[in-house]
Amino acid sequence: MSDDRPIGVFDSGIGGLTVLKALARRMPGENLVYFGDTAHVPYGSKSPAAVARYSAAVARFLAGRKVKALVVACNTSSALALGEIRAAAGRIPVVGVIEPGARAAAAATRRGRVGVIGTEATIASRAYTKALLDARPGLAVKAVACPLFVPLVEEGWWRHRAAALVAREYLEPLRRARVDTLVLGCTHYPMLKPLLQRVMGSAVRLIDSAEQTAWETEALLENSGGRRSARAGRREFYCSDAPKRFLSLARRMLGLTVSNVTLHPFDI
Numbered sequence: 001m002s003d004d005r006p007i008g009v010f011d012s013g014i015g016g017l018t019v020l021k022a023l024a025r026r027m028p029g030e031n032l033v034y035f036g037d038t039a040h041v042p043y044g045s046k047s048p049a050a051v052a053r054y055s056a057a058v059a060r061f062l063a064g065r066k067v068k069a070l071v072v073a074c075n076t077s078s079a080l081a082l083g084e085i086r087a088a089a090g091r092i093p094v095v096g097v098i099e100p101g102a103r104a105a106a107a108a109t110r111r112g113r114v115g116v117i118g119t120e121a122t123i124a125s126r127a128y129t130k131a132l133l134d135a136r137p138g139l140a141v142k143a144v145a146c147p148l149f150v151p152l153v154e155e156g157w158w159r160h161r162a163a164a165l166v167a168r169e170y171l172e173p174l175r176r177a178r179v180d181t182l183v184l185g186c187t188h189y190p191m192l193k194p195l196l197q198r199v200m201g202s203a204v205r206l207i208d209s210a211e212q213t214a215w216e217t218e219a220l221l222e223n224s225g226g227r228r229s230a231r232a233g234r235r236e237f238y239c240s241d242a243p244k245r246f247l248s249l250a251r252r253m254l255g256l257t258v259s260n261v262t263l264h265p266f267d268i
C-alpha cells in the first residue's frame with residue numbers, strides 16, 4: 001500500500017527550505033507541501049503567545065491539506081509552540097527540529113561541551129538546553145542568541161565580511177567556553193556553515209538538525225506504514241505574503257527552482 005498524502009513542512013519564512021531539501025533528498029518519492037508564513041516572519045523576535053498563534057494557524061491550514069505528517073521546520077515554533085501545533089494538528093504526527101538536533105549533538109560531543117545558537121526566542125525558551133540534558137544528563141551547555149544572522153542570510157550576505165565580523169562577536173563566548181559541538185538552532189544558519197566552521201575552528205562539530213529531522217520523519221513513516229512508493233514526488237509551495245520575494249530568496253539561498261508559490265494570506 002502506498003500512502004500518497006503529502007508531508008507538510010512549515011517555517012516562518014524560507015529558512016525551513018533547508019529542511020525541505022533534506023526531506024526531498026532522503027525521500028524523493030514523497031509529496032511535500034511547504035508553508036512559509038512570510039506575513040509574520042520573523043518569529044524569532046516575537047512573544048511566545050504570538051508564535052503559538054501563528055504556528056497553530058499554519059498547522060490547521062496544513063491539516064486541511066490532508067498531510068500525513070507535519071514537520072515543524074522552524075526552531076522558534078518548535079521551541080515555543082509544539083503543544084499548540086500538536087493540538088491544532090489533531091491526529092497528525094508532528095516532528096519538531098529541536099529534539100532531533102539535540103539528540104544528534106548529544107551523540108556527537110566528545111568532551112560533553114555543547115554550544116547552541118538560535119533566535120532570541122529560541123534561546124530564551126531554553127528548549128535546546130532541556131532537550132540536550134534529557135538526551136545526555138551532565139552536558140555543559142552554552143546557548144547564545146544571534147539575532148543578526150537571519151537578516152544577514154536573507155540579504156544574501158553569508159560570505160560577506162560583515163557576516164564574518166558579526167559571527168566572530170557572537171561566537172566568542174562559545175569559543176571561550178571551549179565547546180566541541182555547536183548546534184545550528186535556526187533553519188537559516190546552515191547557509192552560514194562554512195563561515196561558522198572557520199570561526200569556531202575545524203575541530204568543532206557543527207550540527208544542522210535538517211538531516212536528523214529528515215531521518216526521524218522517515219523512521220516515523222516507516223514505522224506507521226505511511227511511505228509512498230513512487231520515484232518522484234510533487235512539491236507544492238504556499239506563503240502568506242510577498243510570493244515574489246519568497247521565490248527569489250528560495251532561488252538565491254538554496255538554488256531551489258520553485259516554479260510556483262501560491263499566496264495564502266490569513267488574518268490572525
Ligand code: DGL
Pocket residue numbers: 011012013015016041042043044045073074075076077119122150185186187188
Ligand atoms: N526559521 C526561524 C527559526 O528556525 C528563524 C527565522 C525567524 O525568526 O522567523 O527559528
